[in-house]
Amino acid sequence: xxxxxxxxxxxxxxxxxxxxxxxxxxxxxxxxxxxxxxxxxxxxxxxxxxxxxxxxxxxxxxxxxxxxxxxxxxxxxxxxxxxxxxxxxxxxxxxxxxxxxxxxxxxxxxxxxxxxxxxxxxxxxxxxxxxxxxxxxxxxxxxxxxxxxxxxxxxxxxxxxxxxxxxxxxxxxxxxxxxxxxxxxxxxxxxxxxxxxxxxxxxxxxxxxxxxxxxxxxxxxxxxxxxxxxxxxxxxxxxxxxxxxxxxxxxxxx
Ligand code: MN
Numbered sequence: 001x002x003x004x005x006x007x008x009x010x011x012x013x014x015x016x017x018x019x020x021x022x023x024x025x026x027x028x029x030x031x032x033x034x035x036x037x038x039x040x041x042x043x044x045x046x047x048x049x050x051x052x053x054x055x056x057x058x059x060x061x062x063x064x065x066x067x068x069x070x071x072x073x074x075x076x077x078x079x080x081x082x083x084x085x086x087x088x089x090x091x092x093x094x095x096x097x098x099x100x101x102x103x104x105x106x107x108x109x110x111x112x113x114x115x116x117x118x119x120x121x122x123x124x125x126x127x128x129x130x131x132x133x134x135x136x137x138x139x140x141x142x143x144x145x146x147x148x149x150x151x152x153x154x155x156x157x158x159x160x161x162x163x164x165x166x167x168x169x170x171x172x173x174x175x176x177x178x179x180x181x182x183x184x185x186x187x188x189x190x191x192x193x194x195x196x197x198x199x200x201x202x203x204x205x206x207x208x209x210x211x212x213x214x215x216x217x218x219x220x221x222x223x224x225x226x227x228x229x230x231x232x233x234x235x236x237x238x239x240x241x242x243x244x245x246x247x248x249x250x251x252x253x254x
Contacts, residue, residue, distance in 0.1 A: 008105030183218025
């Protein structure tokens with residue numbers, strides 16, 4: 001089984017090394033193609049206004065001067081001798097829960113894999129406490145990663161679907177188990193916009209991240225994490241809201 005790994009935190013991200021350890025328990029044919037710099041929050045963006053460069057750091061280890069989506073495309077079409085059997089994106093530093101998945105470079109890389117018809121799974125390690133991004137423990141992800149992935153390797157994946165996995169901010173031995181749950185949603189308290197002054201006296205703004213406060217929804221990914229479980233959520237690329245189709249269409253009929 002050939003596996004392509006990527007990580008929106010960049011080619012040197014600690015979570016990518018954790019993912020390599022997890023993937024090594026599944027296969028010995030591991031390829032890496034990841035952005036050269038951190039791309040968190042890049043969503044499903046594609047680089048169109050400038051060229052991208054690909055650098056080979058070691059055999060089967062490449063970086064791309066672009067987005068997570070660019071990296072998956074380059075991995076499949078240019079870095080690897082053929083398409084992988086599996087794409088793993090992560091382990092992201094931080095949560096990708098609820099409606100935050102549309103911001104997520106981690107989840108979007110798996111979306112790109114799903115669009116290419118490849119079994120794709122996003123993995124994220126939730127951490128608690130603001131301003132501690134440099135000291136995130138991936139202990140839960142590292143210990144539980146292979147256990148979460150193995151049942152998914154031969155599970156049926158419908159076209160244009162992917163799996164989003166989040167690990168709770170707990171020591172591995174304190175994780176309560178695995179729950180397959182739906183995507184939840186946040187209250188719209190979209191963090192802070194921090195204002196500062198640059199060295200030349202011009203104001204700048206910097207978006208802060210919110211915590212994982214949310215309206216508890218039963219059987220959601222947010223609830224599973226809050227209760228100490230690993231969340232496993234199947235997602236689909238088709239964002240159509242079926243229930244609204246007929247109602248909206250009726251507004252255009254004479
Ligand atoms: Mn990230």
